[in-house]
Amino acid sequence: MAEIVIDHVTKRFGDLAAVDNIDMTFSDGEVACLLGPSGCGKTTLMRILAGLEQPTSGRVLFGGKDVTDLPPRKRNVGMVFQYPVMYPTLSVAENLALPMKYDRALDQSERQRRVDEVLDVLDMRPMARAFIEDLDIGSRQKVAIGRAVARQSEIVLFDEPTTNMGVAAKLQLIHAFKRVTRRLRQTIVYVTHDQTEAMTLADKIALMKAGKILQYDAPHVLYSEPSTAFGGWFMGNPGMNFIPATLQPDGIHAAILAGPIAAPAHLPKGEITIGIRPERVTMSGQAVTGSVPGTLVDQAVGIAGRYLTTVRVGGATVKVNTVGAPPADLGGTVNLMVPHARVMLYVDGVRVAG
Numbered sequence: 612m613a614e615i616v617i618d619h620v621t622k623r624f625g626d627l628a629a630v631d632n633i634d635m636t637f638s639d640g641e642v643a644c645l646l647g648p649s650g651c652g653k654t655t656l657m658r659i660l661a662g663l664e665q666p667t668s669g670r671v672l673f674g675g676k677d678v679t680d681l682p683p684r685k686r687n688v689g690m691v692f693q694y695p696v697m698y699p700t701l702s703v704a705e706n707l708a709l710p711m712k713y714d715r716a717l718d719q720s721e722r723q724r725r726v727d728e729v730l731d732v733l734d735m736r737p738m739a740r741a742f743i744e745d746l747d748i749g750s751r752q753k754v755a756i757g758r759a760v761a762r763q764s765e766i767v768l769f770d771e772p773t774t775n776m777g778v779a780a781k782l783q784l785i786h787a788f789k790r791v792t793r794r795l796r797q798t799i800v801y802v803t804h805d806q807t808e809a810m811t812l813a814d815k816i817a818l819m820k821a822g823k824i825l826q827y828d829a830p831h832v833l834y835s836e837p838s839t840a841f842g843g844w845f846m847g848n849p850g851m852n853f854i855p856a857t858l859q860p861d862g863i864h865a866a867i868l869a870g871p872i873a874a875p876a877h878l879p880k881g882e883i884t885i886g887i888r889p890e891r892v893t894m895s896g897q898a899v900t901g902s903v904p905g906t907l908v909d910q911a912v913g914i915a916g917r918y919l920t921t922v923r924v925g926g927a928t929v930k931v932n933t934v935g936a937p938p939a940d941l942g943g944t945v946n947l948m949v950p951h952a953r954v955m956l957y958v959d960g961v962r963v964a965g
């Protein structure tokens with residue numbers, strides 16, 4: 612049992628709350644990605660979990676045990692940070708075995724068994740005797756990951772282990788990583804600011820901004836039902852459209868809606884916007900029931916059969932991502948259809964319905 616409980620943890624540096632009263636649980640055996648923009652406090656939170664930083668207030672519990680005051684070496688967590696320390700003149704197998712060297716509970720055969728197991732899942736057996744200095748950067752990072760999981764601690768923390776890697780090496784690493792984590796039931800917290808990486812790896816994503824966790828959900832939930840406008844904007848490429856809306860007696864109106872959508876019973880006061888993903892909006896050359904006419908104001912960009920178009924509708928600007936080319940050229944009229952079921956309703960940037 613190694614669930615991680617972060618109990619109202621705050622970390623201040625002077626006036627700045629780098630971690631701001633975070634209260635959440637990473638479940639046992641789960642791969643959780645901590646996703647957020649640069650400077651939002653990801654590394655600070657990881658360092659607190661690792662014991663490299665003391666929280667200003669709050670507690671950290673591993674498997675029900677309070678570890679807040681334990682030093683790093685007594686926490687039994689594996690760690691891989693951005694630029695892992697590797698021993699260039701040792702072989703791959705020797706590097707993997709290193710963290711287990713002083714673990715008296717493990718005999719030689721058990722150490723060897725674990726090294727072999729990790730070599731297998733990482734698909735690195737043929738490279739076991741190669742020296743680190745002879746490996747490319749992707750393979751080195753793989754060894755770093757292997758080294759962190761080989762000692763089979765219940766918790767493993769990763770802080771952007773793929774930042775200095777190319778896309779191909781990164782993908783290879785992610786596949787290796789998924790194989791390892793499926794095999795060994797460890798609780799993993801993996802920091803990234805790359806949403807594709809988070810969507811690919813995570814069982815659940817914790818979206819972080821300015822020291823706070825905004826949402827902690829399965830990747831598809833975070834993507835399709837962002838609880839904040841920030842989440843909708845941050846996830847997706849491009850992010851969600853946010854269109855100004857107004858409350859009227861018959862419901863919520865917005866320029867891109869042909870008719871009103873129902874307002875929730877207790878709508879808080881504040882600025883109302885509706886959110887809709889660019890790929891949920893469809894376009895037609897002809898006006899049809901439920902469509903709204905607009906002007907195509909930005910040339911469509913086609914990538915892998917998908918087209919990204921910008922459309923002006925009654926003062927609002929909407930990004931539309933369609934399969935196949937749009938039904939008009941620049942300056943032409945297109946008719947937009949927005950499925951009401953896909954519309955999210957936000958007041959002051961917080962989702963209230965949809």
Ligand SMILES: Nc1ncnc2c1ncn2[C@@H]1O[C@H](COP(=O)(O)OP(=O)(O)OP(=O)(O)O)[C@@H](O)[C@H]1O
Nearest residue numbers: 624627629647648649650651652653654655656804
């Ligand atoms: N030791 C420190 N002293 C003062 N301020 C710090 C210290 N460590 C971090 N900070 C500040 O705390 C905030 C969060 O930093 P942190 O490194 O945790 O962010 P991050 O999300 O990991 O960013 P990145 O994606 O760039 O790695 C930043 O504003 C940073 O400048």
Ligand SMILES: [Mg+2]
Nearest residue numbers: 653654655770
């Ligand atoms: Mg960081």
